[in-house]
Ligand SMILES: C[S@@+](CC[C@H](N)C(=O)[O-])C[C@H]1O[C@@H](n2cnc3c(N)ncnc32)[C@H](O)[C@@H]1O
């Protein structure tokens with residue numbers, strides 16, 4: 348079975364060879380401009396189906412209120428700002444994303460959610476948040492981002508660095524399925540193509556293992572099946588306390 352899976356995967360890799368070449372010579376750069384539009388549109392249907400889950404998760408934000416002043420939140424890979432409506436009134440938000448072309452869509456979401464205070468949009472990868480001070484935030488939020496980062500552990504370390512002691516990392520991510528399932532099989536077989544459709548998205552990651560290994564003091568993590576296209580159904584939802 349594994350051998351068959353690897354053979355299929357290899358076949359897909361050969362089929363996507365033109366895309367690999369195009370990427371290596373920089374021909375796919377235009378997709379970075381187009382992708383924010385895709386994400387912005389996708390967010391409406393995603394949020395429609397995940398609204399209850401998001402609301403339930405983000406109810407826990409108030410547990411991390413600082414003794415004085417508003418809750419300070421940083422979003423890693425904020426994209427077009429898909430979570431703002433779930434943040435309590437008066438929160439202070441720093442947005443970060445490596446793709447500067449999200450700015451217009453992000454500003455649309457900010458305009459719709461004027462119950463929050465927007466501090467800054469920093470163009471940066473989650474692996475390197477050097478513009479942000481140590482221990483300066485109550486909450487870091489990361490939704491549908493760890494599937495496309497270069498180094499998950501570095502992102503988690505950076506999140507821990509910028510969080511104050513007792514602050515929390517909130518996440519919603521799609522992850523690898525159970526290895527005995529067909530979903531797992533197709534996640535691996537379709538991955539070489541999916542990578543290009545999803546701007547570097549990897550459906551085969553066991554992200555919960557990184558969260559378990561990152562040295563948080565408390566980890567609230569649930570595996571759920573979200574109502575989407577089968578290869579991105581398996582999700583993890585929760586938060587980890589520094
Ligand atoms: C599918 S979108 C999700 C956007 C948003 N968080 C949401 O929930 O709708 C993935 C986002 O991750 C960003 N991203 C890709 N690589 C990243 C990295 N290394 N660090 C931080 N964000 C990254 C992309 O630019 C994009 O905004």
Ligand SMILES: *[C@@H]1O[C@H](CO)[C@@H](O)[C@H](O)[C@H]1NC(C)=O
Pocket residue numbers: 403404405406407567568569584585586
């Ligand atoms: C967050 O809080 C609510 C109720 O306050 C709870 O039902 C939920 O399971 C909590 N945790 C997560 C990970 O959503």
